[in-house]
Amino acid sequence: MNKMFSWVAAAVLFLLVAAPQAAEAQKFGYVDSEFIMGKMPAYAQAQQELNTLSGNWQKDIEAQKKDLDKLYRNYQAEEVVLTEPMKKKRQDEILKKEQDIKAYSNKIFGFEGQLFKKRQELTKPVQDQVFEAIEKVAKKKQLAIVFDKSGDLTMLYTNPVHDYTEFVLEELGLASEERNQPAQKGAVRTVTTPQAPGGEAATEEEPAPARTKQPTRTTPRPATRKN
Incomplete structure (x- = not known):
């Protein structure tokens, strides 16, 4: 693809x-x-199946490697009591086991191996x-x-x-609720209103508040004394 x-x-x-x-x-x-x-x-299911197959194949390789390690350790433990022909036979067995593991690994995970072919198939x-x-x-x-x-x-x-x-x-019947748009929508950004020198928030082109006419206070006249 x-x-x-x-x-x-x-x-x-x-x-x-x-x-x-x-x-x-x-x-x-x-x-x-x-x-x-x-x-x-369908693609997610194919990937899951491939992961399962790959895991099983990898377990097979790990098991073969453990067998190889066991052969090598046994050879080291018994090397001093083995005759030269027996040593040669053991060494050949270990070498063949190594080659078999490598060949099997390439067959599964190598270029155009079974995993590659299975991926194409799925x-x-x-x-x-x-x-x-x-x-x-x-x-x-x-x-x-x-x-x-x-x-x-x-x-x-x-x-x-x-x-x-x-x-x-x-x-494909998999469309999301948001359809394809000409441009990406950016995140909504909140702009903090700047503070005026007096500490109050200033607003852009905000009309000045109307002045309220203050009520006229009448001072009472002092009482006139009668003679």
Whole structure:
């Protein structure tokens, strides 16, 4: 899956360098195949089965190594009483055991070994399903080229407006509640209101409070004495 679109990526890079106008006329997008496959239950089940098989094979190798270690320790303990032919026979047994373990390990975990073949067997149906969904989205959205963000091509910057990962997940019936958006939503930032010199919070263009007319205080006149 990682190399699914590598040849397409090389072609696009050539267009961007050699024919900028032609490249601009093409509508393109990108997806994250690893993210998509990580959302698929079938892929998770395949990975779990692979982990179980790998663990069992590793246990077999560890058991063989213990047998080898036992042969070697027995040889060391009895070496002084063994004749030269017996020593040679024991040494050959140890050497053959080492070679058998190495061959078995390569058969299981080596290049194109049983684990590699089993991984292809279990994940290929999932990869094919993802590829078919990508192809459907590309046709619906009229995309001439689709990049794989998790592939070999290093994408230094990606504009979310060209991200069609959610559309592929929707095609697979795995879409999240938040649909594909032109841009990523940033975190909500709370800006603290600056303090005014008097200690009160200042507000931007806040109208001055209306002045309340103070009631007029009437001073009582002193009583006039009658003569």
